[in-house]
Amino acid sequence: MATISLKVNGTPCTVELEHDRVRLSEILRGQLGLTGAKIGCGVGKCGSCTVLVNGEPVTSCTLLARKADAAEVLTIEGLADGAVLHPIQEAFLDAGAVQCGFCTPGLIIRTYSLLRNNPGADDAQIVEMLRHHLCRCTGYLAILEAVKLSRERMAQG
Amino acid sequence: MTLRYVGKGVRRVDGADKVTGQAMFVSDITVPRMLHARVVRAGVPHARIISLDTTEAEGMPGVRKVVTGQGCGILFGTCLWDQPPIAVDRVRHAGEPVAVVLAMTEHQADQAARKVKVEYDPLPFQLDPVEAARPGAPLIHERNGSYRRVEYIVRSEAGTNIFHHYKLRKGDAAAGFAAADVILEEHFEFPLSSHCSLEPHGAICRFTQGGDIDMWASNQAPFVVRDVLADMFKIPVTRIRVRVPYLGGGFGGKSDVSIEPLVAYAASQVPGWAVKLVLTRKEAITSSLIGRGMMGRMKIGARKDGAFVALEAEMYFADGAYGDTSWPVVTVAGHNCTGPYEFPSCKVDSYGVYTNSPPVGAFRGYGHPEGQFMLGRMIDLLARKLGIPQGDLMRRNFLCEGRRNGLGQEIKRSHGDLFACLDKVEAAMAGTPLPPEDDRYLYGRGMAAMAKSPKMAANAASTAYLQISNDGSVFVNLAGIEMGQGCQTAFTQIAAEALKVPIERIRMYREVDTQFTPWEWQTVASMQTYRGGRAILQACEKAVELLRLNASLVFDCPVDEVEYDGDACFRKGMPANRLPVASLARGYMFGNGLTVGQPVQATGTYRVNGITEPDPETGMGNAAGSWTFGVQAADVRIEKATGRIDVLHFASCFDPGRVLNPVTIRGQVAGGVVQGLGAALMEKLEFGPDGVIRNANFGPYRIPTIDDMPGKLTIEFVETPNPEGPWSAKPIGEHPIVAVAPTILNAIGNATGTEFTRMPVRAADVLDALRRKEGV
Numbered sequence: 001m002a003t004i005s006l007k008v009n010g011t012p013c014t015v016e017l018e019h020d021r022v023r024l025s026e027i028l029r030g031q032l033g034l035t036g037a038k039i040g041c042g043v044g045k046c047g048s049c050t051v052l053v054n055g056e057p058v059t060s061c062t063l064l065a066r067k068a069d070a071a072e073v074l075t076i077e078g079l080a081d082g083a084v085l086h087p088i089q090e091a092f093l094d095a096g097a098v099q100c101g102f103c104t105p106g107l108i109i110r111t112y113s114l115l116r117n118n119p120g121a122d123d124a125q126i127v128e129m130l131r132h133h134l135c136r137c138t139g140y141l142a143i144l145e146a147v148k149l150s151r152e153r154m155a156q157g
Numbered sequence: 158m159t160l161r162y163v164g165k166g167v168r169r170v171d172g173a174d175k176v177t178g179q180a181m182f183v184s185d186i187t188v189p190r191m192l193h194a195r196v197v198r199a200g201v202p203h204a205r206i207i208s209l210d211t212t213e214a215e216g217m218p219g220v221r222k223v224v225t226g227q228g229c230g231i232l233f234g235t236c237l238w239d240q241p242p243i244a245v246d247r248v249r250h251a252g253e254p255v256a257v258v259l260a261m262t263e264h265q266a267d268q269a270a271r272k273v274k275v276e277y278d279p280l281p282f283q284l285d286p287v288e289a290a291r292p293g294a295p296l297i298h299e300r301n302g303s304y305r306r307v308e309y310i311v312r313s314e315a316g317t318n319i320f321h322h323y324k325l326r327k328g329d330a331a332a333g334f335a336a337a338d339v340i341l342e343e344h345f346e347f348p349l350s351s352h353c354s355l356e357p358h359g360a361i362c363r364f365t366q367g368g369d370i371d372m373w374a375s376n377q378a379p380f381v382v383r384d385v386l387a388d389m390f391k392i393p394v395t396r397i398r399v400r401v402p403y404l405g406g407g408f409g410g411k412s413d414v415s416i417e418p419l420v421a422y423a424a425s426q427v428p429g430w431a432v433k434l435v436l437t438r439k440e441a442i443t444s445s446l447i448g449r450g451m452m453g454r455m456k457i458g459a460r461k462d463g464a465f466v467a468l469e470a471e472m473y474f475a476d477g478a479y480g481d482t483s484w485p486v487v488t489v490a491g492h493n494c495t496g497p498y499e500f501p502s503c504k505v506d507s508y509g510v511y512t513n514s515p516p517v518g519a520f521r522g523y524g525h526p527e528g529q530f531m532l533g534r535m536i537d538l539l540a541r542k543l544g545i546p547q548g549d550l551m552r553r554n555f556l557c558e559g560r561r562n563g564l565g566q567e568i569k570r571s572h573g574d575l576f577a578c579l580d581k582v583e584a585a586m587a588g589t590p591l592p593p594e595d596d597r598y599l600y601g602r603g604m605a606a607m608a609k610s611p612k613m614a615a616n617a618a619s620t621a622y623l624q625i626s627n628d629g630s631v632f633v634n635l636a637g638i639e640m641g642q643g644c645q646t647a648f649t650q651i652a653a654e655a656l657k658v659p660i661e662r663i664r665m666y667r668e669v670d671t672q673f674t675p676w677e678w679q680t681v682a683s684m685q686t687y688r689g690g691r692a693i694l695q696a697c698e699k700a701v702e703l704l705r706l707n708a709s710l711v712f713d714c715p716v717d718e719v720e721y722d723g724d725a726c727f728r729k730g731m732p733a734n735r736l737p738v739a740s741l742a743r744g745y746m747f748g749n750g751l752t753v754g755q756p757v758q759a760t761g762t763y764r765v766n767g768i769t770e771p772d773p774e775t776g777m778g779n780a781a782g783s784w785t786f787g788v789q790a791a792d793v794r795i796e797k798a799t800g801r802i803d804v805l806h807f808a809s810c811f812d813p814g815r816v817l818n819p820v821t822i823r824g825q826v827a828g829g830v831v832q833g834l835g836a837a838l839m840e841k842l843e844f845g846p847d848g849v850i851r852n853a854n855f856g857p858y859r860i861p862t863i864d865d866m867p868g869k870l871t872i873e874f875v876e877t878p879n880p881e882g883p884w885s886a887k888p889i890g891e892h893p894i895v896a897v898a899p900t901i902l903n904a905i906g907n908a909t910g911t912e913f914t915r916m917p918v919r920a921a922d923v924l925d926a927l928r929r930k931e932g933v
Contacts, residue, residue: 018262018264019264022264026263029185034178035178035181035182035184035185036177036178036179037178038182038184038355038356038405039184039357039435040355040356040357040438040855041438041854041855042437042438043438043854043855043856045854045855045856046355046438046855048355075178076176076177076178077177077178077179079177080177085173085176085177089176089177092172092176093168093169093172093173093176094168096166096169096820096821096823096824098169098171098172098175098176099406099641099642099643099824099828100354100355100356100403100404100405100406100640100641101171101174101175101176101180101403101405101641102182102354102355102356102405102406103355104175104176105176105178108176127863127864130862130863131862131863131864133862133863134353134355134855134860134862135355136352136353136354136355136406136408136828136832136860137355137406137641137824137828138824138827138828138831139824139827139828139829139830139831139832139861139866139870140827140831140861140862140863140866141823141824141827141831141866141870142820142823142824142827143863144863144866
């Protein structure tokens, strides 16, 4: 059985792959107990399983785990500083952007990726980013507001 | 009195769990000694099973068992027992389970499932409900009419595919039409669609070797699941435990039961082992519950002055392979297709028809979107035919004090104010004038009103348990399933307000567990804030009574001399001598240990009393216990070259009695409107010539993305005081979707001059229509 080594939320780990088609999401959720990334479609269309791999947002349900060998991975579990929520997490709560919560971790991770790389992202760039995610509860209104609020707060430091 | 929490946008109590990834859903749960299930699906829409060979699959690595329906004599249901948990000798839709492979890992189950060999003898399949309802159509259930059922409410027609026929006969419709100056008639189609809650269905079930059933389910109705399992396996309900962690959206697709009987049946074959099944998105579309699927006709008669005199409607529902989850949708679609208007006479026939699709179940709006889609379109058409502005025609016929709905119930002022809703929507639209046609675009405006009343079991109730702890904090336990709608936050606000305590002191029990949570009917019909809230209010009142009783024993005075202010009890006129709530929570203990009074715990229940099922002959009666009204309007822009439809502005105004939480209610309306845009403009389950669903995943099955949001969303409320809900708050969860489709199709009609009566209306449909018009 092949093994891969990766660093997840700052912690190095080595995991065995049951077969060569194992997806990163299976490793995170099944072997590492990081169930924050959700599987909504399994084909990379809904964005609920989004995590950062080497700083880039990817749908972990489509990424083969062996391709994440030696990678640094950030999941939703790694975003808050202990019990102190990240400003994006706070903004999602304040804007009322959370309903059932299934799409939320993926959305927050991608928002983090956008605003870290481009703190001054304009509204069009925000909409472009949100195209990668499906939400069936909110109608996107509050999500859009939450991302804008995140941008504002992160700019204020 | 000033309210501290009711009406305030307090933060969601489930929010922190959800933004940190800590919220547990069924798919996140692993239990010891757990097998993973992979289901082998029919793949053909209607056939007899000739042979089923599991030998090779059973020999695959890690496989513990391959479960089939051989020897399974169970039919499950709640009011109509017509469905086996797994196919026995026949499949009635392509997603039906024929075998379940149980293995140590998902991958092993998946590999082995490919080795199960099934041979079928195909039977003719039917997807069109009108065709399937015809006399002589091939039968999907030969036993229709003789299945066990609650005969008063499920009206099956033996020898046909009609498993339920609801009829409404109010007044004399023939005489009504004879007296009409104008009569309008149209045919409509509302296609089958998928709920697409982002969390696919999942369940874990263990039959203990001691004979108990232990289950985790992504389900809106754990007590219904419990009752159904008890009936399936003939064991007492007390030996069944169903737990629901967080639910990743429901929209009706996770009520009443869907995959739970299958998972339980598989688990019953491997006592001691837990069996976990989480559906893929494809399976959630092909093999759980789907929604809608109505082909209908509506006829309205009116006088020249616009007064409605008669309504006639027929609706045929393509309800799929089994009928237990759809028959009440058929009923309510019938009696509420009159919407927010009074019709002095009605003749409505609504049919639940077996077809070869996955079974239909509840879907946000529960029959109301289907019937009121027709109605909302008809009123737009009728207004133009009569030459009366649509708003005036609506006002002329709105339900209001003294008027009667389709069921014959008299409407009171407290039921809601449609006129005020319409005023607000018209004002909102007046604020954004519709641009005139230009070289590139056509513009149109549409409007529709809605009414919804919950369809519920006549004994449907909520029950709350409340306990005050020795630090003054308060536990509330009520089985309202938190599926995103925010009921746990509303419950917390209600309890804090009623007990006059800081909201941080209130804690809802997080997981619903039928072993510990008091009985609740189910989380459907937008009833939790309203019905569960009333149960909590009663529990709070009783708890305060107990605190006062305990204090009266300390003060040695009559109870009615004791006052309570949220922090403490004191004797009237003696506010300085205070007994803090914490000191009274377990009875009061004097310095020497002597304790008087009792621990403060209380229960509360609420049921909408006096509800009956509609009369079998007239379809009328006191079948609805609450009404919520609303009006919606939209401006659309159509690109002439492509047919592309953009919603520029969508305005909604509802009368939910009271806005309990302005943040969560806004989420319900925005979410409902955009879900409704999906139905109007893009969503439809497409069946191939082989009878198999072709668009069974996101992508091919397109649901709204951020690009489909209206350019502007107006969300307004009217708050009509009423004695029904907690601080007047009434149902509002489903309502925002009900009138979206007619609103949008009316606007498209206004823009293009083409009156669409089928959904979805996509760019290609509009382009076709525009080209046809040019060709004329």
